[in-house]
Amino acid sequence: MNARTLALFCVVSILWGVPYLVIAEALDAGLGPLTVVAGRVFVGTVVLVAVAGTQALDLLRRAPGKTVLLAVVEVLIPFTLIAVAERSVTSGTAGVLISLEPFFVLVWSVVLASGVRQSWARIIPGSVLGFGGVLLLMGTPGGGMGAWLLIAAAGCYALGAVLIDRWFADLLSLSVSAAMLIVATPLTMLTAVTTEGFPRWTTAGATAVVLLGAACTAGGFAAFFALIKNAGAHGASLNTYAAPVVALAAGFAIRDEPLSMKSVIGTVLILLGAGFCVRQQPALPGTSASGKATRAQHRTVEH
Secondary structure (H helix, E strand, O other): OOHHHHHHHHHHHHHOOOHHHHHHHHHHOOOOHHHHHHHHHHHHHHHHHHHHHHHHHHHHHHOHHHHHHHHHHHHHHHHHHHHHHOOOOOHHHHHHHHOOHHHHHHHHHHHHOOOOHHHHHHHHHHHHHHHHHHHHHHOOOOOOOHHHHHHHHHHHHHHHHHHHHHHOOOOOHHHHHHHHHHHHHHHHHHHHHHHHOOOOOOHHHHHHHHHHHHHHHHHHHHHHHHHHHHHHHHHHHOHHHHHHHHHHHHHHHHOOOOOOHHHHHHHHHHHHHHHHHHOOOOOOOOOOHHHHHHHHHOOOOOO
């Protein structure tokens, strides 16, 4: 791993590990969870459209129905679940639980594809380890029932990744992300205004939202795809293990969140479970191995 690749890996791990911390800060600043979602989606859209606007608009014209479905599954629902969950779950725990996504990618791949029974050899040990870790985390301070919302969010991210792999394997992933954010912007804004009203913005809240949208979402993707070019899909997928550690460490260091032995062991179990799932993803019909590996491991509009 050369210096550039290592630097990109660190940047992606940080940008995809700290969103949960920033979401918590935005909530502490008095913003409602749906307002946080709408704000970050809007900012992320502005940045990504500037980078991949033409390709994104072409995709919207070519497959509007599929793009809308992906915007709901991959943006609206999981972003909302995460923000709502963080009212009762620590940011570190949120980052760790979202790392269950590779397990759900494998499950959805088996459900939606035929002839991949051997994948259950990955799912069973991965699920035992992963959900053993979940049980430990739910028994720690800052865990609670909000953890189930995060698990559901991980499942949504995974379903979206599998659908993208089936529908848009031949397209630049950045353009797919931009197209979904374009569709999600009015949906999230309408949801936020009708349920939470117009927010009272503070400097802290606005800063957190801009950071979420511009750096964690748009910047994270730019860095991630640059990392793929330098390290390949497999090397980039190792971010699955680094980002949750960043989330846990950031919550402990910056927000003084509790870090017990249960939290550490639970995190290790979840990452081991994810390891079983990412070792061999089943190929979906009509997709290439490289496209499958890339999309199965990344969070399309991360968190």
